[in-house]
Amino acid sequence: AQSVTQLGSHVSVSEGALVLxxxxxxxxxxxxxxxxxxxPNQGLQLLLKYTTGATLVKGINGFEAEFKKSETSFHLTKPxxxxxxxxxxxxxxxxxxSQGNLIFGKGTKLSVKP
Amino acid sequence: KAGVTQTPRYLxxxxxxxxxxxxxxxxxxxxxxxxxxxxxxxxxxLFEYFSETQRNKxxxxxxxxxxxxSNSRSEMNVSTLELGDSALYLCASSSAGHTGELFFGEGSRxxxx
Numbered sequence: 001a002q003s004v005t006q007l008g009s010h011v012s013v014s015e016g017a018l019v020l021x022x023x024x025x026x027x028x029x030x031x032x033x034x035x036x037x038x039x040p041n042q043g044l045q046l047l048l049k050y051t052t053g054a055t056l057v058k059g060i061n062g063f064e065a066e067f068k069k070s071e072t073s074f075h076l077t078k079p080x081x082x083x084x085x086x087x088x089x090x091x092x093x094x095x096x097x098s099q100g101n102l103i104f105g106k107g108t109k110l111s112v113k114p
Numbered sequence: 115k116a117g118v119t120q121t122p123r124y125l126x127x128x129x130x131x132x133x134x135x136x137x138x139x140x141x142x143x144x145x146x147x148x149x150x151x152x153x154x155x156x157x158x159x160l161f162e163y164f165s166e167t168q169r170n171k172x173x174x175x176x177x178x179x180x181x182x183x184s185n186s187r188s189e190m191n192v193s194t195l196e197l198g199d200s201a202l203y204l205c206a207s208s209s210a211g212h213t214g215e216l217f218f219g220e221g222s223r224x225x226x227x
């Protein structure tokens with residue numbers, strides 16, 4: 001069975017600082033992994049995905065994530081935070097065999113201080 | 115290209131009533147999934163439809179149902195509403211061969227009084 005754990009429900013960084021949002025997964029099959037972002041009163045938007053191949057994945061808005069099988073992790077990073085990055089971020093794993101069935105973590109709310 | 119459209123955006127119902135939510139996917143997307151989002155439980159998968167057929171269903175009671183039409187538009191229905199059904203209901207569409215790459219609507223926020 002698949003599951004996702006996001007460490008830290010709230011993360012606060014200063015503008016210009018490194019953003020690191022942690023995600024660990026559990027999967028009995030090779031996972032497809034995703035990061036989504038949700039801005040207030042909006043739906044979710046795909047930031048990046050890992051399926052196969054290169055373990056360092058680059059996404060939109062300067063975010064990237066690295067798939068580490070040995071650590072069962074898929075942490076999201078951005079070198080320099082912008083005020084516009086303030087949002088809630090969700091890590092997700094695809095439930096095998098389903099196109100639209102994702103198992104989401106509980107989310108991490110990112111605050112960016114000026 | 116128009117995004118995923120959900121209607122209504124906000125609605126208030128009382129316990130025992132039923133509600134129908136609508137979702138129009140991105141043109142060309144034949145897969146539609148529904149999720150319930152609450153502060154306590156987070157995002158939970160309700161069901162997935164593809165070409166008018168339910169392909170997957172989450173762990174929700176039978177009061178939650180859905181369907182998909184030939185134009186890929188989808189509806190979900192919740193009967194005999196309970197207070198705990200208050201949530202943001204999100205619809206997402208995707209195209210074939212793009213597992214997990216979901217395009218979400220802005221959601222329908224349901225409040226049950």
